[in-house]
Amino acid sequence: xxxxxxxxxxxxxxxxxxxxxxxxxxxxxxxxxxxxxxxxxxxxxxxxxxxxxxxxxxxxxxxxxxxxxxxxxxxxxxxxxxxxxxxxxxxxxxxxxxxxxxxxxxxxxxxxxxxxxxxxxxxxxxxx
Amino acid sequence: xxxxxxxxxxxxxxxxxxxxxxxxxxxxxxxxxxxxxxxxxxxxxxxxxxxxxxxxxxxxxxxxxxxxxxxxxxxxxxxxxxxxxxxxxxxxxxxxxxxxxxxxxxxxxxxxxxxxxxxxxxxxxxxx
Amino acid sequence: xxxxxxxxxxxxxxxxxxxxxxxxxxxxxxxxxxxxxxxxxxxxxxxxxxxxxxxxxxxxxxxxxxxxxxxxxxxxxxxxxxxxxxxxxxxxxxxxxxxxxxxxxxxxxxxxxxxxxxxxxxxxxxxx
Amino acid sequence: xxxxxxxxxxxxxxxxxxxxxxxxxxxxxxxxxxxxxxxxxxxxxxxxxxxxxxxxxxxxxxxxxxxxxxxxxxxxxxxxxxxxxxxxxxxxxxxxxxxxxxxxxxxxxxxxxxxxxxxxxxxxxxxx
DNA sequence: GTGGTCTAGACCACG
DNA sequence: GTGGTCTAGACCACA
Numbered sequence: 001x002x003x004x005x006x007x008x009x010x011x012x013x014x015x016x017x018x019x020x021x022x023x024x025x026x027x028x029x030x031x032x033x034x035x036x037x038x039x040x041x042x043x044x045x046x047x048x049x050x051x052x053x054x055x056x057x058x059x060x061x062x063x064x065x066x067x068x069x070x071x072x073x074x075x076x077x078x079x080x081x082x083x084x085x086x087x088x089x090x091x092x093x094x095x096x097x098x099x100x101x102x103x104x105x106x107x108x109x110x111x112x113x114x115x116x117x118x119x120x121x122x123x124x125x126x127x128x
Numbered sequence: 129x130x131x132x133x134x135x136x137x138x139x140x141x142x143x144x145x146x147x148x149x150x151x152x153x154x155x156x157x158x159x160x161x162x163x164x165x166x167x168x169x170x171x172x173x174x175x176x177x178x179x180x181x182x183x184x185x186x187x188x189x190x191x192x193x194x195x196x197x198x199x200x201x202x203x204x205x206x207x208x209x210x211x212x213x214x215x216x217x218x219x220x221x222x223x224x225x226x227x228x229x230x231x232x233x234x235x236x237x238x239x240x241x242x243x244x245x246x247x248x249x250x251x252x253x254x255x256x
Numbered sequence: 257x258x259x260x261x262x263x264x265x266x267x268x269x270x271x272x273x274x275x276x277x278x279x280x281x282x283x284x285x286x287x288x289x290x291x292x293x294x295x296x297x298x299x300x301x302x303x304x305x306x307x308x309x310x311x312x313x314x315x316x317x318x319x320x321x322x323x324x325x326x327x328x329x330x331x332x333x334x335x336x337x338x339x340x341x342x343x344x345x346x347x348x349x350x351x352x353x354x355x356x357x358x359x360x361x362x363x364x365x366x367x368x369x370x371x372x373x374x375x376x377x378x379x380x381x382x383x384x
Numbered sequence: 385x386x387x388x389x390x391x392x393x394x395x396x397x398x399x400x401x402x403x404x405x406x407x408x409x410x411x412x413x414x415x416x417x418x419x420x421x422x423x424x425x426x427x428x429x430x431x432x433x434x435x436x437x438x439x440x441x442x443x444x445x446x447x448x449x450x451x452x453x454x455x456x457x458x459x460x461x462x463x464x465x466x467x468x469x470x471x472x473x474x475x476x477x478x479x480x481x482x483x484x485x486x487x488x489x490x491x492x493x494x495x496x497x498x499x500x501x502x503x504x505x506x507x508x509x510x511x512x
Numbered sequence: 513g514t515g516g517t518c519t520a521g522a523c524c525a526c527g
Numbered sequence: 528g529t530g531g532t533c534t535a536g537a538c539c540a541c542a
Contacts, residue, residue: 009540011517022224025231037529048519053530061445066263069530070526074263083232090229094239096150097225099246101218103153104211108243111222115236118227135450135458139541176542267526278480281487304527339488346485350495352406353481355502357474359409360467364499367478371492374483393525395532421514432534437515453515454541 004045012047016055017062024064024075026121035065035073132173140175144183145190152192152203154249163193163201260301268303272311273318280320280331282377291321291329388429396431400439401446408448408459410505419449419457 002019004012023029035041038056042049056073059065067073098111130147132140151157163169166184170177184201187193195201226239258275260268279285291297294312298305312329315321323329354367386403388396407413419425422440426433440457443449451457482495 013517018224022227025228038531039529050520051518054517056530066265067530068263068265068526069267070528072529080233087229087232087234090225090232091234091238091242094222094225094229095242095246096146097218097222098243099153099250100149101215101222102243102246102250104215104218106215106219106222108240108247110219111243112236112240114219114223115226115230115239118223118230119236122227122230135452137450137452139453141541179542182541269526274480277484281483307527310526343485343488343490346481346488347490347494347498350478350481350485350490351498351502352402353474353478354499355406355506356409357471357478358499358502358506360471360474361464362471362475362478364496364503366475367499368492368496370475370479371482371486371495374479374486375492378483378486397532422516423514434535435533438532440515451515452541454513456514 004047013051013055013058016052017058020055020059021062021064029075031075031077033075035075037072132175141179141182141186144180145186148183148187149190149192157203159203159205161203163203165200260303269307269310269314272308273314276311276315277318277320285331287331287333289331291331293328388431397435397439397442400436401442404439404443405446405448413459415459415461417459419459421456 004015006012008015020029020035029035035056036044038049038052041047042052045052056065056067060067060073063079064076065073066076101111102108130151132143132147134140136143148157148163157163163184164172166177166180169175170180173180184193184195188195188201191207192204193201194204229239230236258279260271260275262268264271276285276291285291291312292300294305294308297303298308312321312323316323316329319335320332321329322332357367358364388399390396392399404413404419413419419440420428422433422436425431426436429436440449440451444451444457447463448460449457450460485495486492
């Protein structure tokens with residue numbers, strides 16, 4: 001399904017969270033779609049089920065998925081309200097990263113291109 | 129010199145690294161300028177010297193500073209050629225962050241504004 | 257008859273228990289009134305009969321209903337004497353919840369208003 | 385420090401969360417006060433450290449405490465902003481519980497008494 | 513010594 | 528079969 005870097009400094013469960021967040025944001029996984037079961041995924045990736053569960057738990061508390069005992073874990077519907085804080089946070093992160101990128105020689109045009117591409121990915125799956 | 133958030137979830141040494149990176153990027157600290165000594169800084173900020181040292185080591189391995197035994201640590205000159213990998217890395221991070229931002233409702237125009245502002249900050253110190 | 261939230265984190269059978277408790281408390285269901293049969297309800301709500309049965313078992317052990325083999329389940333009459341423990345339990349829960357509410361900024365007057373409203377709901381069906 | 389019911393239906397870590405929440409709300413534990421270390425508490429209560437950590441992690445994501453690697457876990461300062469949703473949630477819970485209490489024979493006066501007592505507990509530690 | 517991550521393996525609750 | 532909890536025990540990152 002996707003790759004993990006076991007040598008990375010950031011923990012496996014965090015990488016899982018990021019991957020799933022991306023998949024949900026890109027609408028590859030759609031609202032109410034079922035995620036692979038904890039055990040199945042654990043087996044596929046040869047990872048301990050507890051680690052998967054930790055990732056799922058985190059995703060749940062972030063509002064990206066919901067889990068039901070005995071049934072599975074599912075993509076949560078987006079709630080548009082009150083993303084205010086999230087937006088402020090992400091803008092701050094973006095600012096810092098952009099500044100570093102410019103410093104390294106990335107041009108404004110390069111970044112705009114990244115935006116275009118992201119925008120495209122985001123909307124291509126829109127109506128499906 | 130600058131502030132640290134001792135309550136933050138990310139480690140102190142990491143905050144130090146980020147602050148110094150920012151100062152170097154903004155040219156507040158200029159090429160070959162001497163950084164405060166480990167001891168001095170540790171005393172000023174009432175922080176464990178080991179923590180400072182770890183930050184300096186990290187900055188050195190990132191190529192932002194160089195250290196000379198018995199003399200101190202200094203801001204490294206930018207080497208444009210070796211940025212290839214750094215640029216690829218940061219572009220990947222940017223892509224992901226931009227996608228998430230767009231998802232949350234930040235507009236392309238918002239991001240371009242962030243770029244402008246970063247650009248401004250970056251060049252305002254240019255000729256000093 | 258009523259709605260269930262299949263996405264909720266608390267189990268379906270528990271939601272059923274709560275709904276029935278509410279209906280009995282509000283006297284929508286009156287003493288000795290017959291509850292829908294397990295099969296019927298299961299079919300109506302497209303839910304596993306085992307789940308209904310578990311809810312009924314729970315309601316029975318809580319003293320809200322009684323079941324007669326081959327006849328069905330019925331709303332139990334209130335027995336004032338046996339409430340001692342239940343009252344102690346619920347007072348403890350209330351205390352904790354009230355404390356948390358006050359902490360969050362809910363006022364005494366707010367809570368009294370909630371009591372009034374609950375009281376009203378409770379007695380509006382009284383004489384029917 | 386406090387008691388746990390190992391037989392209870394709700395998990396140990398949840399009981400821990402509730403206990404600490406109460407202690408923080410009652411100001412028994414004050415802002416920036418250090419909580420017992422994961423290992424220490426685990427040993428004292430003869431509970432697995434992982435379980436304690438799970439409780440602390442939950443408390444952190446709820447905003448009641450913050451944890452710093454290598455230093456410990458501490459009571460977080462209260463942020464008054466945007467408790468709106470929390471208040472709505474708790475009012476709903478209160479309504480339901482009050483209705484059930486009234487049904488069981490608890491009087492309005494009884495509940496008001498509980499409020500008084502909670503209010504007293506809450507403010508007695510205020511200025512310390 | 514502190515919190516954080518991960519594994520292995522057991523048992524429970526739910527549907 | 529599903530998620531959830533708990534234990535035991537190991538190793539890492541931080542200050």
